[in-house]
Amino acid sequence: MSSIELLTNKEYKYGFVTDIESDMIPRGLSEDTIRLISAKKNEPEFMLEFRLKAYRNWLKMEEPQHWPNITYPKVDYQDIIYYSAPKQKATKASMDEVDPELIKTFEKLGIPLTEQKMLAGVAVDAVFDSVSVATTYKAKLKQHGVIFCSFSEAVLEYPELIKKYLGTVVPTNDNYFAALNSAVFTDGSFVFIPKGVHCPMELSTYFRINNSESGQFERTLIIAEEGAHVSYLEGCTAPKFDKNQLHAAVVELVALDDAEIKYSTVQNWYAGDEEGKGGIYNFVTKRGACRGRNSKISWTQVETGSAITWKYPSCILQGDNSIGEFYSVALTNHAQQADTGTKMIHIGKNTRSNIVSKGISAGKSNNSYRGLVKVLAGAEGARNYTQCDSLLIGDKCGANTFPYIEVSNNTAKVEHEATTSRISEEQLFYLRQRGISQEDAVSLIINGFCKDVFRELPMEFAVEAQRLLGMKLEGSVG
């Protein structure tokens, strides 16, 4: 007798802990905590105000535990350490001054930071727990007028830009986790591409959570001025801990006239063990504003990790003819839960959006797509096309699709297609009969299923994503 049954996942290879001395503040959250974080970062007054306002909003808000298709015990926000930074020199003249232990950590993760070994063509900002520890190619990018630095540095060096754009896409009272992030965020990346510049290399941020007691609350802000183009990638991993850690990030993108931002994510946070013990709660708010005419924002995400994912990268299509895209692969295995999707808000005329979501569920996991397409009254000629496909592996997992469509302009065209399928025994047998191993066969089927999304990823990332999916599902079909 045969059946598709679930076996174990391959060992999570990023699960190691770096032994490094950290500068931590006591656990718990209060206005004092926020003042302490702000003081540690020598922030200007306006930042502290921003944080406190967010915190006061947050206190009045309710955790969104009911509407998403996820369940978890209540998070004790007083039991988290909100600031944990590896002890090192505050300012680093060169990479040589970065703690070798940190360099080693990132090297182990495949992200070399030293001048000799840096990845060609990709500038990297490395974030470790609460702070950015290094950013490569900063000087080279500066020659093109491109600013790429840690968020903390941007607050000190470019306060006018921060003041002008921070919180304009995701307001501090937007939602529970965004408000929390706005109050306590500690670092992240800042990107500014001036008018007419096509960023000469890929920019990327690598997020690493190391401390078992701290959460990671990072903030990313990317601004593309008129006619500017940029492609940005982010990757994330964390050690294996039995305890859950909270990752509540906010990403804001702003695209002015004719600007284009491509934002790609490969998320591989620790997912917890097979029974669902440990793992990251990935509660993230990502939103892009296509403010200018003919602007374009494209989100591509490959979500494979985290115990729980709650994330809806969205586009506000304000400029006429602007384009929003969302390409997503979300994979859940074992006890993982994901409630993810997008929001496309059509405001300008002839705005277009394209959504391609591929959900893969294995084990006893639960994978939901939740998407909103909203066409406002003024959005003459708006177009949306949505395709949601779910692939089930085994019979103990779940897949759901929750599409919300609100259209207030009768010239708009909105299309939604959804399919659910299973990897069949017959497909596997067919491939194996041709000499392809069971694991390669699963990987081939999965990659075929995800093809429409993978082709949107930058080359190296696509290869990485394919490998990652294969690894995550290794042994899950037997």
Next chain:
Amino acid sequence: MLEIRDLHARVEGKDILRGVSLTVKRGEVHAIMGPNGSGKSTLAKVLAGHPSYEVTSGEVLFDGKNLLELEPDERAREGVFLAFQYPVEIPGVSNAQFLRLAYNEKRKHLGEEELDPLEFKDLLKERAQIVEMDAGLMSRSVNEGFSGGEKKRNEILQMAVLEPKLAVLDETDSGLDIDALRIVSEGVNKLRHADNAIVLVTHYQRLLNYIVPDYVHVLYKGRIVRSGGKELALALEEKGYDWIKDEAEESQPSAASA
């Protein structure tokens, strides 16, 4: 090359094969015929190692190796090929990509160097001529949107690429019009040589007009009840399966009552 001894197999708790014995030598073509439900396709799937079929007793030796101990992909790499009666679709995976992966698995197994996409493209182009296959089908997803005839031709193309020692063709003629049947059969004939063997599983004699077998076996209720030369197929065509059934019931009453 292939030695099947007293093979018993079941699917979903039901006994289908009840003692099949068959010897196939290099260079031979054997046809397995029989009425519907006699176990023809089961035999093909058991040889390939389909996980839904359980072998309850008997043995199968392939070049002296115990075939039943091997995983389906290992059997394939050893040179056992099954042309499927109903080839499945693999969305998003191009035919060329799939074939190259399969081909390279075989090369790796033989300790040979893998072919890169360009080298493989040349090979594929050459082999595609054997079944008069359109180049456009190579970049399409495996079997997706293929007509019945294209699917069957694609199976024979895979055989041409993988060059198996033993090819089991499961009802390759079903669903083919006369032109497609000719193309597929001619393709198989081109691939037939002194070093390989072919087992044709078919319900009808008409395929055997094109691919002439050395031996014909009739499977009925899970046993080979009669073997002969190609003239046996003609006799079946003329008289149908009833006389075989009657004969079998007489000589093996236990099978009839089972």
